[in-house]
Amino acid sequence: MLTFALAALVLVMIPGPDQALITRSALVGGRTAGLLTMLGGVLGLAVHAGAAAVGLSALLLASAKAFTALKIVGAAYLLWMGVQTLRAAARSRRGPAEAAVPRSRPRPATSVRQGFLSNALNPKVALFFVTFLPQFLSTEATAGGTRAQALLLSAIFAALYLAWFGLYVTAVDGLGQLLRRPRVKAAIERVTGVLLVAFAVRLATAHPAA
Numbered sequence: 001m002l003t004f005a006l007a008a009l010v011l012v013m014i015p016g017p018d019q020a021l022i023t024r025s026a027l028v029g030g031r032t033a034g035l036l037t038m039l040g041g042v043l044g045l046a047v048h049a050g051a052a053a054v055g056l057s058a059l060l061l062a063s064a065k066a067f068t069a070l071k072i073v074g075a076a077y078l079l080w081m082g083v084q085t086l087r088a089a090a091r092s093r094r095g096p097a098e099a100a101v102p103r104s105r106p107r108p109a110t111s112v113r114q115g116f117l118s119n120a121l122n123p124k125v126a127l128f129f130v131t132f133l134p135q136f137l138s139t140e141a142t143a144g145g146t147r148a149q150a151l152l153l154s155a156i157f158a159a160l161y162l163a164w165f166g167l168y169v170t171a172v173d174g175l176g177q178l179l180r181r182p183r184v185k186a187a188i189e190r191v192t193g194v195l196l197v198a199f200a201v202r203l204a205t206a207h208p209a210a
Contacts, residue, residue, distance in 0.1 A: 001138070004156065005156055005160065013164060017122070018119065020199065021196070024085055024189070026172040027180065028106060029106045031169055035044055036108050036111035039115065040113060040118075041119050041176035043116050044115065044119025045110075047123065048126045048128075049196055052129035070122075083198035085192050133157075136153055186207040
């Protein structure tokens with residue numbers, strides 16, 4: 001259990017689409033928006049965790065058409081978010097005068113939806129629950145016992161996800177005054193946008209066995 005927790009924490013901490021989207025939300029909408037995007041992300045994880053527990057994820061990964069359809073939709077979504085972030089960077093870079101103009105904060109449902117879709121539409125998340133998680137299951141357990149273990153490990157992963165990104169959002173919000181300066185904000189948004197586009201390309205070229 002401890003080995004799984006440490007390995008899962010390392011995986012959670014590796015920069016990915018979740019971190020990029022949560023950073024974007026926290027910069028635009030503050031701590032609340034960042035936490036809501038994080039909540040949406042963990043709900044997306046729950047979809048794949050539950051699907052893996054009942055065997056649906058394995059069926060998805062075994063079907064080339066289903067895998068391809070999901071990854072195309074997921075990649076398109078990340079690409080769209082990346083482009084939107086790059087456009088926001090261009091606005092921030094135009095100067096303090098325009099950056100000072102109040103902009104409406106994202107609705108709570110929008111923040112949750114962004115995080116949810118990022119994970120729910122990512123077949124690489126399904127791949128994680130089908131390939132990584134089973135390595136820590138007992139081979140001597142019954143089918144019901146194995147399913148219970150899988151759900152327990154998924155819950156641990158979700159808890160680590162919430163803990164890490166909760167601290168991350170708090171840190172971003174604490175540095176909000178610095179990070180929201182026009183030049184700094186534009187630089188962060190440019191990096192975030194480029195990363196989201198890169199993640200979209202990576203997802204679009206992913207294979208079930210990757």
